[in-house]
Structures are given as C-alpha cells and as structure tokens.
Amino acid sequence: MGLQAYLTLAAVVFCIGLFGVITRRNTIGILLGIELMLNSVNINLVAFARFSADVTGMIFTVFTICITVAEAALGLAIVILLFRIRRTVMADQLDLLKG
Amino acid sequence: MNGEALAFYFLATLLVGSALAVVLTKNLFHAVLWLALALTGTAGVFLLLDAEFLAAVQLLLYAGGIVTIVVFAIVVTERLVGERISQTSRHIAAGAAAAIALGWALISTVWQRPLAIVRPPMADDLTRLIGETVQTRFVLPFELLALLMLAGLMGAIYFARPED
Numbered sequence: 483m484g485l486q487a488y489l490t491l492a493a494v495v496f497c498i499g500l501f502g503v504i505t506r507r508n509t510i511g512i513l514l515g516i517e518l519m520l521n522s523v524n525i526n527l528v529a530f531a532r533f534s535a536d537v538t539g540m541i542f543t544v545f546t547i548c549i550t551v552a553e554a555a556l557g558l559a560i561v562i563l564l565f566r567i568r569r570t571v572m573a574d575q576l577d578l579l580k581g
Numbered sequence: 582m583n584g585e586a587l588a589f590y591f592l593a594t595l596l597v598g599s600a601l602a603v604v605l606t607k608n609l610f611h612a613v614l615w616l617a618l619a620l621t622g623t624a625g626v627f628l629l630l631d632a633e634f635l636a637a638v639q640l641l642l643y644a645g646g647i648v649t650i651v652v653f654a655i656v657v658t659e660r661l662v663g664e665r666i667s668q669t670s671r672h673i674a675a676g677a678a679a680a681i682a683l684g685w686a687l688i689s690t691v692w693q694r695p696l697a698i699v700r701p702p703m704a705d706d707l708t709r710l711i712g713e714t715v716q717t718r719f720v721l722p723f724e725l726l727a728l729l730m731l732a733g734l735m736g737a738i739y740f741a742r743p744e745d
Contacts, residue, residue: 483589484698488630489691491593495600495619497684502604504676510609510654514616517647518600521623524639532630535701537710541719543635544711547642548726552733554647558654559740565658574671 488529495522509561509571513554520550588629596622613651620644631700634708 495518502515524543531539565571568578599622602615620643627636704710715723 483586485696486691490688493687494597497680498600501676501680505673507671514603514612525626528627528630528632533697535703537714540632540711541714547638551642551646552730555650555737556733558650559737563740571658
C-alpha cells in the first residue's frame with residue numbers, strides 16, 4: 483500500500499471526528515470526536531515518517547500521544563467541574579460566557 | 582492482493598466503522614467502547630507501518646489510559662445526575678456537509694500528485710532508533726513534555742478537587 487492509501491484513511495477518520503464534534507450535544511461526546519481527530523493525525527505522521535525513512539515523524543507521534551492524554555485528562559476534569567456547577571454536560575446549555 | 586493490502590483494508594474497514602459508531606451511537610458508554618476499538622485499530626495501522634513501539638504506546642496510553650479516564654467521567658456524572666445520559670445530536674445536516682466538504686478537499690489534495698509507493702529501507706530496530714533520537718536531538722522537547730504532563734496532572738487534580 484502506498485502513502486496515499488494511509489493519508490486517505492486518516493482524512494476519512496478526521497472528517498468522521500469533525501462530524502462528531504459538530505453534532506454531539508454532550509461535552510464528553512465532543513471530547514471523543516476530538517480524540518478521533520487527533521488519532522488520525524498520528525496516522526498521517528507515522529505514514530509520512532515511514533515513507534520518507536525519517537524517524538522524526540514517529541517522535542512527533544510520541545509527543546502528540548502524550549499531549550493528547552494530558553488534554554483528555556484536563557478536558558474531562560473541566561467537564562466534571564462544569565457538571566458540579568451547572569448540573570449538565572450538554573454543550574448548548576453551557577452558555578455562561580454568551581453575552 | 583498481497584497480505585499487506587489485505588491487512589490494510591481490514592484495518593481501514595475496522596477503523597472507519599468503529600469511528601462512525603463513536604459519533605453515531607446513542608449510548609455514550611458504547612461510544613467509548615467503540616473508541617477503544619478504533620484506537621486499537623490505529624495501533625494495528627502503526628504495526629503495518631513498522632512502528633511497533635508506537636503501537637505499544639498507542640495501546641497503553643490511548644486505549645488503556647484515555648478510555649479509563651472517559652469511563653470514570655461518565656460514571657461520575659451519571660451518578661451525580663442519577664439517570665442515564667443519552668447521546669443526542671444536533672445540526673446533523675450542517676455537520677455532515679462540513680465533514681464531507683473537508684473530506685473532499687483533503688482527499689482530492691492527497692490524490693493530486695503521485696506520492697511514494699515503495700518504502701525506503703529504515704533501521705531494523707526502530708524502537709532503538711526512536712529512543713536514541715529522543716535522548717539526543719529531541720531531549721529538550723522531551724523534558725518540556727515532562728513539564729507539561731506535570732502541569733496537566735496538577736491542573737486536573739485542582740479542577741477535580743472535592744468541594745470545600
């Protein structure tokens with residue numbers, strides 16, 4: 483399989499994640515969509531690294547995986563905190579900053 | 582069709598199918614389990630690309646770590662609200678239009694020019710190569726990453742502290 487097949491797969495998964503981020507009302511569901519999008523970017527990085535025989539892309543993937551884990555932990559902590567204050571996890575009811 | 586193409590199509594079907602299930606299923610808990618399957622499929626794609634170390638990291642951190650954190654978040658919020666939280670969607674047409682437009686733009690860009698088909702040879706032991714490069718050329722970003730993880734950990738504890 484060539485590089486294009488891997489890039490196409492990553493693009494499809496990214497768009498599915500984007501669809502999830504736009505359509506979900508639950509903030510945890512939005513976070514799951516973001517995870518899918520970040521995950522597809524990792525496929526791109528590893529595919530480019532392998533097909534150009536340069537290990538840098540794989541090291542970037544290690545970094546993005548770690549940053550994503552930190553992001554998920556913080557995001558879910560924020561969701562739990564918001565839930566404590568507002569008693570909801572629905573994104574369209576969290577309109578505190580709306581003027 | 583050779584073994585690699587067969588494995589690729591199998592993993593691609595698994596990945597796209599479980600990703601669709603993540604964004605479409607009503608039950609939030611099932612969505613997390615589908616996400617775990619999608620992340621495991623990504624680990625398989627990494628294996629196809631000769632990155633065994635990344636596949637292991639993917640399974641440990643993503644499929645293990647993130648799924649556990651999300652399940653905890655769901656259990657905590659459901660316990661507090663006292664009922665099952667169902668997943669509803671809004672703006673489905675707008676979301677589908679945006680996703681399809683972006684997908685069309687990305688895929689047509691990818692297929693505009695022929696890209697590499699054969700893989701250039703790389704070191705046999707990629708794990709050793711990754712480790713050596715992280716500890717030499719990328720040692721500063723690596724240490725910054727440790728700092729980021731510490732900050733993230735402290736932030737998460739601060740946010741989730743019990744109410745006083």
